[in-house]
Amino acid sequence: MTSIGWSGLAISLLLVLVATVISLWKQLGLERSIAWAAVRAAVQLFAIGLLLQVLLRPGVSILWAWLWVAVMVMIASLTVRQRAPEVPGLFPLALVAFGSSAVLTLGVLFGLGVFELNVRTLIPLAGLMIGNSLAATVLVGRRLVEELRDKRDEVEARLALGQPSHIAAKPYVRGALRTALIPQIETTKAVGLVVLPGAMTGLILAGVSPLNAVLVQAAVMYLVLGSVATTTTVITLGVQRRLFTRDHRLLLVSAESSGR
């Protein structure tokens, strides 16, 4: 098992110094941000590490791990809302999106026996699922609102032909979903070609055989792909319902609207 110790961590801070020096040299003005990011990362990781130490003790109930997953879903949903304030009702939508994705993806992985369900597998896999879906969830919500706002005339022309709102919105929902999904598809296609992904790297460093590490990594990539597809779909369905009335009118979405 690979262990770097505190001295190893201290030495790795040299790389933060490299980033700081580059910022100073190129006058980027990011030295404070770099330092703060490094400090925050260390503090947050240590906090998580301490919690995980407690949770991974023998005999600890898996309910605590499920609680952890629920907290992750909550924080992710708040983060999504913060990053896309112009999308109406995004917090509850994100809760539903991440929750549905968790049920579906973790249901497949644990329910069908791909992984054994325990604290050691649940928390990391749930974290990978939620963390990797965050960006796509924000992107799809913002993209759909932008499309419906910028192409309002076109949308209303469809409504004026007697199309119901879910049909009128279809081309724009499709566009937003494609925009959100294509990056993850491309990442999945390129995995292993350019860089060894994180889960596989961590497992190899921990002494797991490369072949087993690869199998786990592939399963993780599929988990993320399925999760991104689920969360983005739930978000677009929810946003679409919020932006149209029951009598098939498009509500005004201003650039400044927070939708709260």
Next chain:
Amino acid sequence: MIQPTQHRFIFDNVTLRGRGRLRLDEACGSIPSSGITVLVGPSGSGKSTLLRCCNRLEVPSAGRVLFSGNDVAALDPLKLRRRVGMVFQRPTPFPGTVRENLQVAEPSITDVTATSTLAQVGLNPEFLDRVATDLSGGEAQRVCLARTLVTNPEVVLMDEVTSSVDSAQRFGLEALARSLSSSGVGVVWVTHDLVQMRRVADHVLVVVNGRIAHQGPVSEVDTEAPESVRAFLSGETPQESS
């Protein structure tokens, strides 16, 4: 007393609040069943808002709009919009060919019907395979009108449809409106162009500050309208901006 069947639309104290202001203020009036009715008024007066209440793209905060004697609020909005078509100020061709644009309105439309609809708006059959978004403004607006006519509407709402086309296309679209009206399709035309109003209208509704300040035949507008309206229509009063 206004007989509902003599009028295509009746506006009964229509009020609409939105965007922090009163956009329609107890608007009362009617649009006759025949001829071309022009809604005219300064920019921001509520003409387009009133028009959009006719096909329920906007819903009044108070009052009601009657279409052929029926409250628009009680009608199925999707069926209403098939009967009350609309062409917008900015041409809105959908991605794809002209044929595909017409298919949005009627998925099972045949080429025979599509061709005759294009002929109705002055476009030849070759346009069916042209990419709609590559067309000129005037051609695209004609495609939008053809798309609307595919649903066999009883009336077409035309919201400043000539404002983004050149003068040659403008007269062409006005002639199309006249032709539609002659064939029995009602036309409600919105404009802020007073000269165009006189060319196009059989009847006029003058909309000022969210109210219908005058309505009647265009031939009587210079004699029967209130002085303030006559001043506006003669161009003496500066047009307000929204």
